Structures are given as C-alpha cells and as structure tokens.
Amino acid sequence: xxxxxxxxxxxxxxxxxxxxxxxxxxxxxxxxxxxxxxxxxxxxxxxxxxxxxxxxxxxxxxxxxxxxxxxxxxxxxxxxxxxxxxxxxxxxxxxxxxxxxxxxxxxxxxxxxxxxxxxxxxxxxxxxxxxxxxxxxxxxxxxxxxxxxxxxxxxxxxxxxxxxxxxxxxxxxxxxxxxxxxxxxxxxxxxxx
Amino acid sequence: xxxxxxxxxxxxxxxxxxxxxxxxxxxxxxxxxxxxxxxxxxxxxxxxxxxxxxxxxxxxxxxxxxxxxxxxxxxxxxxxxxxxxxxxxxxxxxxxxxxxxxxxxxxxxxxxxxxxxxxxxxxxxxxxxxxxxxxxxxxxxxxxxxxxxxxxxxxxxxxxxxxxxxxxxxxxxxxxxxxxxxxxxxxxxxxxxxxxxxxxxxxxxxxxxxxxxxxxxxxxxxxxxxxxxxxxxxxxxxxxxxxxxxxxxxxxxxxxxxxxxxxxxxxxxxxxxxxxxxxxxxxxxxxxxxxxxxxxxxxxxxxxxxxxxxxxxxxxxxxxxxxxxxxxxxxxxxxxxxxxxxxxxxxxxxxxxxxxxxxxxxxxxxxxxxxxxxxxxxxxxxxxxxxxxxxxxxxxxxxxxxxxxxxxxxxxxxxxxxxxxxxxxxxxxxxxxxxxxxxxxxxxxxxxxxxxxxxxxxxxxxxxxxxxxxxxxxxxxxxxxxxxxxxxxxxxxxxxxxxxxxxxxxxxxxxxxxxxxxxxxxxxxxxxxxxxxxxxxxxxxxxxxxxxxxxxxxxxxxxxxxxxxxxxxxxxxxxxxxxxxxxxxxxxxxxxx
Numbered sequence: 105x106x107x108x109x110x111x112x113x114x115x116x117x118x119x120x121x122x123x124x125x126x127x128x129x130x131x132x133x134x135x136x137x138x139x140x141x142x143x144x145x146x147x148x149x150x151x152x153x154x155x156x157x158x159x160x161x162x163x164x165x166x167x168x169x170x171x172x173x174x175x176x177x178x179x180x181x182x183x184x185x186x187x188x189x190x191x192x193x194x195x196x197x198x199x200x201x202x203x204x205x206x207x208x209x210x211x212x213x214x215x216x217x218x219x220x221x222x223x224x225x226x227x228x229x230x231x232x233x234x235x236x237x238x239x240x241x242x243x244x245x246x247x248x249x250x251x252x253x254x255x256x257x258x259x260x261x262x263x264x265x266x267x268x269x270x271x272x273x274x275x276x277x278x279x280x281x282x283x284x285x286x287x288x289x290x291x292x293x294x295x296x297x
Numbered sequence: 298x299x300x301x302x303x304x305x306x307x308x309x310x311x312x313x314x315x316x317x318x319x320x321x322x323x324x325x326x327x328x329x330x331x332x333x334x335x336x337x338x339x340x341x342x343x344x345x346x347x348x349x350x351x352x353x354x355x356x357x358x359x360x361x362x363x364x365x366x367x368x369x370x371x372x373x374x375x376x377x378x379x380x381x382x383x384x385x386x387x388x389x390x391x392x393x394x395x396x397x398x399x400x401x402x403x404x405x406x407x408x409x410x411x412x413x414x415x416x417x418x419x420x421x422x423x424x425x426x427x428x429x430x431x432x433x434x435x436x437x438x439x440x441x442x443x444x445x446x447x448x449x450x451x452x453x454x455x456x457x458x459x460x461x462x463x464x465x466x467x468x469x470x471x472x473x474x475x476x477x478x479x480x481x482x483x484x485x486x487x488x489x490x491x492x493x494x495x496x497x498x499x500x501x502x503x504x505x506x507x508x509x510x511x512x513x514x515x516x517x518x519x520x521x522x523x524x525x526x527x528x529x530x531x532x533x534x535x536x537x538x539x540x541x542x543x544x545x546x547x548x549x550x551x552x553x554x555x556x557x558x559x560x561x562x563x564x565x566x567x568x569x570x571x572x573x574x575x576x577x578x579x580x581x582x583x584x585x586x587x588x589x590x591x592x593x594x595x596x597x598x599x600x601x602x603x604x605x606x607x608x609x610x611x612x613x614x615x616x617x618x619x620x621x622x623x624x625x626x627x628x629x630x631x632x633x634x635x636x637x638x639x640x641x642x643x644x645x646x647x648x649x650x651x652x653x654x655x656x657x658x659x660x661x662x663x664x665x666x667x668x669x670x671x672x673x674x675x676x677x678x679x680x681x682x683x684x685x686x687x688x689x690x691x692x693x694x695x696x697x698x699x700x701x702x703x704x705x706x707x708x709x710x711x712x713x714x715x716x717x718x719x720x721x722x723x724x725x726x727x728x729x730x731x732x733x734x735x736x737x738x739x740x741x742x743x744x745x746x747x748x749x750x751x752x753x754x755x756x757x758x759x760x761x762x763x764x765x766x767x768x769x770x771x772x773x774x775x776x777x778x779x780x781x782x783x784x785x786x787x788x789x790x791x792x793x794x795x796x797x798x799x800x801x802x803x804x805x806x807x808x809x810x811x812x813x814x815x816x817x818x819x820x821x822x823x824x825x826x827x828x829x830x831x832x833x834x835x836x837x838x839x840x841x842x843x844x845x846x847x848x849x850x851x852x853x854x855x856x857x858x859x860x861x862x863x864x865x866x867x868x869x870x871x872x873x874x875x876x877x878x879x880x881x882x883x884x885x886x887x888x889x890x
Binding site for chain 1: 367371373374444445446448449468469470471472473474517518519520539540543544546547548550551581583585586589801802803865868869872877878
C-alpha cells in the first residue's frame with residue numbers, strides 16, 4: 105500500500121507545476137532512494153519489536169511455568185503443614201476439657217469447697233461460711249464419671265503415673281508425647297521433613 | 298481529478314478491500330461464536346476427553362460452641378486405607394542416605410500392623426484372601442478411622458500398594474459434657490440426635506470444586522484452574538457454659554447414685570437473660586463413643602414429662618393472689634385428711650391436727666389439703682386459664698428434637714377429684730423447661746419469657762442468625778410476683794422437712810419442692826415418686842433459677858432427696874457467676890393464722 109502512495113505523489117507533482125511556472129517544463133526528478141532508507145529502519149524496528157514480543161512471551165511463559173512448579177511445591181508444603189497441624193490438634197483435643205483439668209487438680213489434692221467464703225476488699229470483712237475448706241470435695245473430681253473417650257488413657261500432667269480413670273498409666277506410643285517437654289532453648293520445633 | 302487511468306486500479310483496490318473485510322468479518326463472527334457464545338459448550342466438550350481433573354473441595358461442618366466459644370463439637374478428618382493386592386510385591390525403596398533397600402511384603406505388613414495396631418496375620422490374610430478370590434484384585438480393606446498421625450506414618454512407608462483417603466469426622470473435645478444436648482454424628486456421617494440434628498442446616502457445609510488440567514507430572518497447567526470455593530458450615534453457639542455443665546453432670550451422676558434413683562436432671566436458668574446456663578442429666582452419652590454401654594442418647598430434660606406435685610402449689614397461690622381471691626396471710630382451717638362435699642378426698646403427706654394455715658404456711662409445709670381448700674376461692678376456669686398463661690402444656694420455645702409437652706386437660710374435663718388434685722400438681726403433667734418458664738415468670742416480675750438453649754448460628758460469611766422467639770407475655774402483676782418471692786423464701790426458711798438443709802451461708806434463697814406420683818399402665822406406682830426442687834437466689838433479686846429432679850429416688854423417697862444436690866448446684870452457680878452475698882434480711886411470713 106505504501107509503495108502505491110509513494111509512486112502516486114511524484115506523478116501528480118509535474119501536472120501541477122506547469123500551471124505555476126509554465127516556462128520550465130523539464131526538471132530533475134527527486135531521488136526516490138532518499139525515501140527508501142527510513143523504510144528499512146522501520147522494518148528493522150518492526151522486526152525487532154516482533155522478536156522482542158516473542159522473546160518476552162517466552163520469558164513470561166517460562167516464568168509462569170516455573171512459578172506453577174513453585175506453586176505446586178508450596179501446595180504440597182501447605183498440605184504437609186496442614187497434616188502436622190492436624191496431628192498436633194488431635195493430640196491437644198480433650199486436654200482443655202473440664203474433666204482433664206479436674207482430674208489434674210484432684211491429683212494435686214485440690215477440692216471443691218462446699219461452703220465458699222468471700223473477702224470483701226473495701227472493709228476486709230469475710231462473707232459466707234468463714235471456715236476453711238474440708239478435705240472432702242463437693243463433687244468427686246478424680247474419677248472421670250462424665251466420660252471423655254479422648255483423654256481416657258492420657259496420663260495426667262500433675263501425676264504422669266495416673267490417668268483420668270485412676271488406673272496406672274497405659275504406655276502407648278500415641279500418648280507418650282503428650283507430657284510437656286521442658287523448654288530449654290527457645291520454643292521446641294518439630295523435626296519433620 | 299479522476300481519470301480513466303486512475304479509476305480502474307482504485308476500484309480494484311476497493312473491491313479487494315471489501316472482499317478482505319467480508320472474510321475478516323466472517324472470521325470475527327466465527328471467533329466470537331467459538332470463544333464467547335458457545336465457549337462453555339466447547340470447553341466442556343474438550344474436557345470430556347479426559348483433559349481436566351475435578352477435585353471436590355470439602356467444606357468443614359460447623360462447630361458447636363458454648364457461651365464463651367469453647368468448642369463442644371469440631372470437624373476433623375479421619376482416614377480410610379486400603380490395599381491394591383494385585384501389586385503387592387517386594388519394593389525397592391530409597392532410605393534417607395539414598396541407598397536402595399528391598400522391603401518384602403512380610404516386613405511391610407509388619408510395619409503397617411504396628412502403626413494401625415492390628416494383628417499382622419489378619420492383614421496378610423485379608424490380602425491373600427483377596428488374591429485367591431481374584432488374582433487381579435485391586436481392593437482389600439486395610440483399616441478405617443485412622444488418625445492423621447497414623448496416616449502420615451503409613452504414607453511415609455512408601456508402599457505404593459497402600460492408598461488412603463480422608464473422610465470428614467467429628468470430635469467432641471469435652472466428651473460427655475452436654476452430650477445429651479449436642480447429639481452425635483453416626484457412622485454414615487449423618488446427625489444422630491440432639492442439636493446436631495435439629496440445627497443440621499446451620500452446621501452443614503456446601504462443597505466446592507476445583508477443575509484444572511494437569512501435565513504429565515501432575516503439576517497444574519497455569520491458567521487452567523477454575524475454583525468454586527467450599528462454604529464451611531455455620532457455628533452454632535449455645536447458651537450453655539461448658540464448665541458449669543460439667544460440674545452439674547458430675548453432680549447429677551452423684552445424686553442419682555447416692556439416692557438410688559433412675560435418673561437425675563439439673564437445669565440452671567439465668568433469670569435476667571432467660572438463657573439456660575446448664576442442662577445436665579445422668580445417664581448421659583459421650584458423643585465420641587455414643588454406642589458405649591449405658592449411653593442415653595436422648596434428653597430426659599426435654600423428652601420426658603412428669604406429674605409435678607407440689608411445685609404447682611406456687612402456681613395455685615399466684616393465681617389466688619393475682620385475682621385478689623387471697624393474700625399470702627389469708628388463713629384456712631386445714632385438717633390432714635379432708636372429705637370434700639363433692640366426694641373428693643385429699644390428704645397430706647404428714648399427719649397433723651386441724652391447723653389454721655396461712656396460704657404461705659400451706660406452701661411452707663406443702664399441705665395438699667391446704668392448697669385444695671384455698672383453691673376453692675377461685676373458679677376452676679380461672680385456675681385453668683392461669684396454668685395455660687404460665688405455659689403449662691405448651692413446651693418451650695427451644696423446640697428441642699422430640700421435645701415433649703406437658704398435658705393439662707381442659708377444666709371442663711376435670712372430675713370432682715381432679716379439680717382439687719390440679720391445685721397441688723396432680724392430674725396433669727409438665728416438663729422441666731415448662732416448669733422453669735413458669736417459675737421464671739413467678740419470681741421475676743410476672744412476665745413470661747421464652748427460655749433459650751441456642752444463642753445463634755453464625756454462617757461462614759459472618760451473618761448471624763438468631764432463633765425467632767415468641768413475645769414475652771405478662772402472666773401476673775409485679776406485686777404478685779414480689780409476694781411469691783417472699784413466700785418461696787419463707788418456704789426455704791420455715792419448711793417442716795428441709796429448712797435446715799436448704800441453706801447457703803451469706804445468701805437468701807427461695808425454693809419449692811414437688812413429689813409427684815408416677816403413673817404406669819393407668820395406676821400410680823407405689824412408694825416411688827418423681828421428686829423436684831426448684832429454687833432461686835438471691836431471693837430478693839433473683840439471678841439464677843435451678844431445677845433439680847430425681848426419678849424414683851429410693852434412699853430418700855420424698856423431694857427432700859433433692860435438697861443436698863440443689864444446695865451444691867446453687868453454691869457452684871453463685872461462685873461461678875460471682876454473685877455477691879446478700880446483706881439484707883428476709884421478711885418472715887406467719888405459717889399459722
């Protein structure tokens with residue numbers, strides 16, 4: 105298309121000139137070569153741009169493929185961590201239950217006071233029974249009568265030899281790591297890979 | 298300007314351009330048709346050739362939590378593992394140093410058995426049996442309900458002939474605490490009872506899905522995933538306090554055993570908010586292990602009705618005072634057995650001469666004859682209307698699964714005996730929630746409010762849905778209610794059978810008991826009763842209302858059996874909620890005129 109336009113212009117030019125300057129009928133044609141040089145430059149620019157786009161496309165494609173591998177790796181890491189969290193959650197469920205707390209308190213010799221007293225701070229007056237707690241608890245704390253299967257065989261924190269049922273500890277691999285590990289050097293980390 | 302020489306090439310150009318444009322338009326139309334109009338159809342068509350993989354994204358069932366968010370039921374995962382017997386063989390694996398090790402089936406089955414805790418011979422038999430049946434067998438069960446820890450250990454073994462899949466499971470961190478209320482999830486993963494069933498719609502998640510194309514190595518091809526995210530189930534928040542609930546359940550078991558009863562219930566109502574803080578009973582169920590021996594899967598509190606006995610004298614007295622038919626100090630001549638003119642006979646549980654009881658006194662000593670004589674001062678129709686206004690026979694707004702309603706026959710159907718029996722809680726039945734609702738109105742200003750067990754359901758997107766509750770209704774005047782509080786406090790102070798037992802130092806209490814007969818096959822059981830003690834504290838400004846019921850206590854057969862349990866329950870409630878001891882003095886009402 106552009107070459108058509110280029111040739112059309114020099115043809116129309118002479119037809120206009122004779123009207124303004126009729127005395128000069130002949131003149132030198134403009135050199136078309138002068139116009140050809142920028143065309144080559146444009147071509148080079150266009151080809152370079154095309155190559156650049158192709159190159160960028162390839163780089164982007166490689167990068168997105170690369171990141172999809174990265175994504176897959178992170179996904180599997182996420183999955184692994186989710187599993188670890190689940191294992192830890194499983195170990196912890198039941199430990200926050202009132203049954204476990206009561207059994208641990210009972211192992212320390214604690215009781216529920218039948219007739220509590222209150223100290224009023226404003227005037228130092230003791231309200232209520234004004235007696236020390238007896239050794240007998242208002243309700244039994246030790247035996248787990250409100251059943252909880254999750255912690256039935258879990259050793260007590262305050263008495264690792266006993267479980268909530270009052271039995272001797274039944275050593276199983278799943279319950280061993282329930283007793284807390286003393287923190288010596290920062291927070292303990294899980295050694296899994 | 299247009300000459301013949303220029304016209305011809307230009308026309309050609311225009312024609313050529315036109316043709317190119319038409320072809321271009323055709324392509325564009327087709328492109329839009331493929332890419333936009335029929336895009337989904339084409340994609341589906343392509344995907345049906347096995348190009349895409351669809352993964353179900355399972356939502357998690359919502360939690361059930363107590364009033365401060367302590368989880369009572371949580372969603373978790375368990376694993377089911379299976380063998381592919383056709384590829385069971387000696388495996389060549391790499392140890393941690395990268396060296397090759399051969400692992401025989403014998404060694405591997407031994408390791409698997411150690412993890413699952415099964416008998417190794419059983420495992421080997423399962424696989425060999427499957428191969429005998431079908432040498433190409435691809436399935437033999439290994440184990441189900443494995444924990445995540447066991448699952449990880451099994452996958453770490455690297456046996457390609459073992460495959461495991463996760464399954465939604467339910468764990469109840471607090472075990473049997475509120476077990477009768479929560480219900481459980483059965484082996485098929487369906488709700489088995491209680492709130493799990495009643496609020497299933499709130500708790501059930503909506504599964505999502507992930508569709509993608511993957512390369513040979515299983516990696517998702519970028520840009521091919523379409524994800525519909527899963528909606529987790531809502532969180533069901535109860536009004537129950539888990540710690541208090543545990544205490545009451547422990548106490549209920551103790552009461553049942555100490556009194557040789559069939560079952561016991563202890564229910565705590567926050568009078569100001571009308572919310573249940575504990576609804577404990579024995580026997581109970583640990584939803585983690587619901588088919589254990591001795592489990593009771595329903596709720597006696599909501600699913601059982603009983604003849605209340607003398608707790609209904611409170612309603613009779615309130616009816617009389619509210620209608621102006623009597624005052625707490627009105628008197629009547631009360632013998633211990635009374636033959637009424639219509640032929641009805643009523644007698645008291647204890648022998649006494651003819652006493653000039655006040656209305657308050659008749660409640661203090663729980664005189665059936667007294668209540669019957671006083672009840673004649675108003676019509677049966679009025680008494681019936683008040684019973685209905687107090688909500689007797691209407692169940693509760695909780696609408697617990699299978700909730701029972703009490704039965705009150707219409708007053709036109711009351712026979713000569715029943716017109717007196719109903720004044721002291723015989724000849725009709727009620728339930729624990731109805732009794733609590735009625736007493737809440739009796740003692741807290743005379744307005745009946747719906748009691749609540751479920752606080753709200755919070756959906757995954759954060760919207761909070763609260764149960765729709767019926768409107769509060771005035772039953773008796775504020776003045777009558779204040780007088781009833783005084784009467785109940787005097788019952789606690791002057792009762793002839795348990796005044797010395799119902800005491801908490803520093804606090805003012807109000808109580809009423811009931812010893813109801815138990816009907817069986819049209820007759821009353823002899824010598825065994827359904828006993829109730831309902832009471833509140835502080836008596837001058839009630840904050841907590843507690844009902845303790847025992848079915849057929851045998852050690853002590855009257856409602857006195859409930860007194861020690863009631864006192865322990867109330868002590869714990871006052872302690873838990875930091876209710877300050879009272880320093881004011883009660884008003885003493887005369888027992889006799």
